[in-house]
Amino acid sequence: MAVNSLSGSAVSYAELHCHSTFSFLDGASSPEALAQEAERLGLEALAITDHGGFYGVVRFAEAAREVGLPTIFGAELTLNATEQRTGSTDPDGQHLIILARDPVGYACLAALLSQAQMAGEKGRPEISFAAVAEAASHRARGHWAVLTACRKGTVPLALAQRGVRAAEQELRSLVAAFGVDNTFIELWDHGDPLDSDRNDALYQLARRVGTGVIATNNVHYASPQDHALSTALAAIRAAKSLDQMDPWLPGAASAHLRSGAEQAHRFVRYPQVVGAAAELGKQCAFDLALIAPQLPPYPCPPHPEVSASRTLTESEYLTLLVEQGATRRYGPRHAERFVGAWAQIDHELQMITALGFPGYFLIVWDIVEFCRRKDIYCQGRGSAANSAACYALGITKADAVRLGLLFERFLSPERDGPPDIDLDIESGRREEVIQYVYERYGRSHAAQVANVITYRTRSAVRDAARALGFSQGHQDVWAKQLDRWNKVPQAASTQQGESVSQPIPDTVLSLASQLEELPRHLGIHSGGMVICDRPVIEVCPVEWARMQGRSVLQWDKEDCATAGLVKFDLLGLGMLTALHLAVDLIAEHHGVVVDLAELPQEDAVYEMLCRADSIGVFQVESRAQMATLPRLRPRCFYDLVVEVALIRPGPIQGGSVHPYIRRRKGEEPVTYLHPLLENSLAKTLGIPLFQEQLMQMAIDVAGFTPSEADQLRQAMGSKRSSRKMAVLRERFDVGTSQRGVTATVAEQIWEKIAAFANYGFPESHSVSFAYLVYSSSWIKLHYPAAFCAALLNAQPMGFYSPHSLVQDARRHGIKVHTPDLHRSDWCATLESEDPDEQAGGVGSSGSAGSTGSAVRLGLSSVRLIGKTLAKQIAAGRPYADMEDLMRRSSLNQAQLEALATAGVFGSDNRRSALWSAGAVAQSGSDRLPGILLGLDAPQLPGMDDWERAVADLWSTGIAPEGHPTKFLRADLDRRGAVTAIELSELANEAKVLVAGVVTHRQRPATAAGITFVSLEDETGIINVVVSRGCWARFRPVVASAAALLVSGRLEHSVDGVMNVVAEKIQLLPVVAASRSRDFH
CATH class of the missing domain: 2.40.50.140 (Nucleic acid-binding proteins)
Incomplete structure (x- = not known):
């Protein structure tokens, strides 16, 4: 509560009209900054009312909770918009602010925002006043408070354009729709000469109609120093320079948060309007936690032992499935093949049930079962691999019991929210899985998660330069001379050390550094989906994504988790696609059925990796991994687990890489700070690499329970809590003292744990990836042609371009052929080098029965062709001639010439083919077939080897016959x-x-x-x-x-x-x- 400097009394005030950076170029301060400033000013409450959505409310609620600030959730709607907000100096449409009075009002407003977003197009919600009034007349009645908004509000706009009588008509329309007790005239004063006259008229209008009247400051940034950034954002939004925008920009830095005392001073002519804002704020304030949804109930089958009318509970069904899987994996209870397996299964089931998560596990299992039924490669990873139950259900391939992985890293009573199970799905078929989730749980109850796209260095410099009036040429030059991996301040310092022809002005760099990391727009997360027990649009609005026909939530994955929406990561993984394609090619051409789950452990595979012969191999094909492989010299599966984890930013920054390798090679002894650490660190030679080791260290040296150890991991994570750390440190000191660890050594261990917590890699994650490392290595060694073709068909993926993959295959003795109209399928296929095997023509994937010792590039590898057209061309064979091909496949001249350049017509003389392609294309589609003349090319010189390589590179990006x-x-x-x-x-x-x-x-x-x-x-x-x-x-x-x-x-x-x-x-x-x- 602010103190009135005039009277010395406290002045209650709540700001009810405030835009954050999630108004996308119409707010200059983050929700977090606004919450902190509001608390500093002593406000009773703060509303975030961004344009068209609830984009920033979760971050706002979290930040406000930290400082004890009551939160209000609302939005500013644009009625009757006919143009997008971006690209216009003063976008059309009338504004209306709606505040949710309670969770019911929140749900109704979220649904209304979704309705507006989905009725319009990306960036232009579409809704009429009648539609808003209709929503207010049903469930939302009495649960919304409506403000007349800014100069573009229906009432102020009518007042300015058509006078008092028109403004009164608009206000009475609001009262009719929302009720007199829920309609509020909004006054604001930014120091404009016309503000007083407008406020006088609006205040008298409210008294005449009988509505409430409140003060706001129509906030667009937290404090006055943010004004310059706010005006720059307005210019960027309008795609204009600041000079061009000058007539529309405010003259003073007035649209910031103000204290109650300052507002009372500004609105001294209007008694009670500041206090009325505080009172309305109190009425509308509630915690976002109240809207947290649950998962939908899982449809369980009838109870097998009671009656058909009694279905199993989620807990019973999960127990049944896990026990069936555990019996297959570990043997029956009385004869378990691994001691302690069933005890671990029972422990996990008990905790899963106690925490209320059986339904979560059943949903994940259901998705995995769908993949299995449809032969879609799928693998659970992340901390789920710490769970024996997940292993028994077939969700993960990692045996948590044999590997000694801590279940509490995955799930513990103190964990905030549900466990995290990521599903890697072959990228080519991920869409099938997404559609299954929609069908299974309903499109109204499932949605894809957003990714907030923020300014990066180059985009920040481009937009800053444009706002400051520099030409498109300057924008291009300056953006190109920046390294994409630098932040703006780093780029500025780098520029000083380089001799650049056109240095970026300091004014551009200064503005760009303020833009960097600000939200720009929404994208779709790579795989996040949420499922809930109510229409998801009542929890978070949805809107159109940039991808055609796709909708997306207005929250990212962190927002969803914080708000209680349970997220399922369905991640597309190109390597799973490549492995599936390779397995199919091996079966077709070699008659061998490869089961990736049963691959033998072979020395030859590890020898190949020790040579760093790993181009195309999952996770170990980067420069750093290839440099480490000959030093680490992996000889068993667990060595691959270490290899995956070792070359990560954390272990590199933590100085773990070189000590581990030295110990691995026997160049330095394996030592421990205390003998009690041997249990947790022995398998990594005394060097901590995994998060699970951090937890085990605390268990061994301080007697932490597994749950306490997970609390320690979380408290020491990226969002460190000093309060939790202090409590856990005291617990750690007591525990180490009881176990005879000296204070000095305990301090060293604590520091090691604290430093390690920031970079430790989950062992479970590494184990899951290591399986794919070995599988891809095994196929590369034994079936290199199939491996190459599969990688080409799974693009884009991996570290290397198709050209590099082909060059690697050639170095391994694999022949790679250019695309051929008569032999190529739409994708890369295998064929034999034996002429007798190839004599029979071409089937769908090369010659039937081919041993597959060579790769034939597909027609889709040719530029401008693409998958759909390539399939059409392949399906239409045979063709009488080039004219027939062009007519029946609807090729244009550029596509026909690209095919000719790639050599698909089988002629040794590509120049002749190009000549014919041009002639056919120029003949036009209005000629009758068979009457074209002069299509045969004259005698032209053939291309030499270099020219063919250039043609191949231009047309396919691959030079099969030479680098x-x-x-x-x-x-x-x-x-x-x-x-x-x-x-x-x-x-x-x-x-x-x-x-x-x-x-x-x-x-x-x-x-x-x-x-x-x-x-x-x-x-x-x-x-x-x-x-x-x-x-x-x-x-x-x-x-x-x-x-x-x-x-x-x-x-x-x-x-x-x-x-x-x-x-x-x-x-x-x-x-x-x-x-x-x-x-x-």
């Missing part, structure tokens, strides 16, 4: 350049010159500004290390060139890992397959 550097090798040899394979013959510290096509650029956050560039030549991959200074000197080339010539120094370790430390970088003039894949 681009192969054709430059003679010149490169004269210049003294060495190949990737020749580097191994050179001594450490040797001066070298290397050349290759850029496949990747990486600048990890852990690399202190170092950039890692991967070059590929015809013999392999070359790792180039580019220091910060070298990057600055050669940035125009190294940041964007498709191929590079690098002079530098060779680093050659005893493990065979080689890097070239760059000293000079030049452009290599060569046609590359595609853009590099750059990561950070």
Whole structure:
């Protein structure tokens, strides 16, 4: 409560009209900042009333709860809008603010917002006053409070444009729709000369009609210093410069949160309007927790032992399913194959039931069963792999009992919310699973989760430059000279160290740094879905997504979890698609049925990984992983679990990588701070890598229960709680003292746990991924052609481009053929190198009975063709000639010429095919078939090997018959350049010159500004290390060139890992397959 500086008395006030950054370019402060400022000012309550949605209410509620601020939930609707808010200086439509008086009002308003969003288009909700009035006349009656809003409100707008009588008519319409006790005239004063006259008229109007009247400040930012950002956002929203927007921008920094005392001073002419706002705020304030939904009841079958009329409870059905699965996995209770398995199963079932989550497990099991019935590859991962129950249900492939994984990492009584089960689904069929969820639980009760798209460095600089009046050319140049992995302040400091032709002005960088991380718009989360027991639109509004025909919630996954919406992550994983395709190809061409769950553990697979022969292999194909494999030398499955976890930002930042490898190689002894730590750390040689180890350390040295250990993990996580940490620290000190651990050692262990908590990787997650590492490695070793074809057909996925995958296959002796009109299917297929096997023509996937020793690229690999058209072309065979193909497949000239360039017509002379393609295309579709003349090409010279490679790269992005550097090798040899394979013959510290096509650029956050560039030549991959200074000197080339010539120094370790430390970088003039894949 604020103190009135005039009288010294406290002035109660609640702000009921406030926009956050989730009004998307119409609010300059985050919900968190607004809540903190409102508490500082002593407000009784605060309403967030963003345009068209509840986007920021969860973050607002959470922040307000932290500071003890009562929360009000509302929205500003736009009635009768005919244009989007973006791109217009003053978008049309009339505004109306609705506040929810209670959870019923909230549910009705959420449904109304959804109705408006879905009736319109993305970015333009569509609703009429009649529709709002209709909603208010039913369930919402008495549960909403309506404010007349800003200058664009129905009443103020009528007053300004048509006078008092028209304004009174609009106000009486509001009263008729919502009731006199729920309709409020809103006064605001931003210091505009016309504000007083407008407020006088509105105040008298309210008295005449008998409605309430309240003060607001029509807030768009927390404090006056945010005014400049607010005006810049208005310019960005309108796609104008600040100069162009000047007539529409406020003249003063007035639209900020104000205290009750300041508002009382401003509205001294209108008695009680400030107090009335506080009173209405008290009436409408409630905690968002009151709207938390539940999961829908799971449809359980009849009880098998009681009667058909008595269905099993969720707990009974889950117990039945788990016990059936446990019997298959572990044997019967009286003869369990692994001691303690059934005891763990009973413990988990008891906790799942006690916490009320049987329905959650049944829903996940149901989704997995659907995948199994439809032969869709699916795998549970995340902390679910810590659960023996999930293993028994077939949700995960990790045996939590044998691996000794802590169930409490997955579920414990103190855990806030339901457990987290992520399902990886083959990406090509994920949509089937999503549609099943919709059908099973109803579209009204299921929805996809949003992803809040925020400003990044380049987009922030572009929009800042536009707002400040710089040309499109300046925007493009400045955005391109920034590294995508830097924040704006880093980009500014980097710019100072580089010689750039057009440095970015400080004003642009300053504004861009304020824009960075602000919400820009909504996207769709990669796999999050929610299911609830009521229409989901009563919990969170939905709106159209950018993807055609898709709708999305207005909350992201964290918001959903905080609000109590149970989220299921159905994540598309390209490797599962590739594995399924490979298994099908192996069965078709080799007659071998591969069961990924039963693959034998083979030394040859691990030997391949020790050689870092892992291009295309899941999770271990990056530069850092390939550099670690020869040093770690994995020899068993658990080594793969460690490998997956080791090369992560956390272990790298925590300094775990090198000590672990040294201990692994016997170069340093395995030691422990205390003997009690051996139980938790022995399997990782005394080096903590996993979150579960943090928990086990607390259990072993301090006597924590598993639940307490999970509390410790959560308290030490990214959202650290000092209060919880203090309580747990006291518990830790008592426990270690009781176990004879000295205070000094206990302090060291605590510090180690505290430091480790921020970067520990879940062991369960790593175990789940390790299965895919081994499966993909096994197939790559035994069936390399099928592996290559499957990876090509599963694109986009993985670390390497199709061109790099094909080059790797060629290095393994696999022949890869260009697309062929008569032999290619729509996708990549296998065929035999034996001419006799190929003589029979082409079936759906190459020659029937083919041993599949070669890969044939599919028609869809040709640019401009795509999957749908490629299938149409393949289905329409045979074709009489090129004219027949064009007519029946409805090809345009560009598509026909792309096919000719790719060599699909089987002629050795692609120039002739191109000539014919042009002639056919130019003949027009209005000619009768068979009467075209002059389609036969004249005698034209054929393409040489280099020209064919260029044509292949242009048309398919793949050069099956030769790498681009192969054709430059003679010149490169004269210049003294060495190949990737020749580097191994050179001594450490040797001066070298290397050349290759850029496949990747990486600048990890852990690399202190170092950039890692991967070059590929015809013999392999070359790792180039580019220091910060070298990057600055050669940035125009190294940041964007498709191929590079690098002079530098060779680093050659005893493990065979080689890097070239760059000293000079030049452009290599060569046609590359595609853009590099750059990561950070």
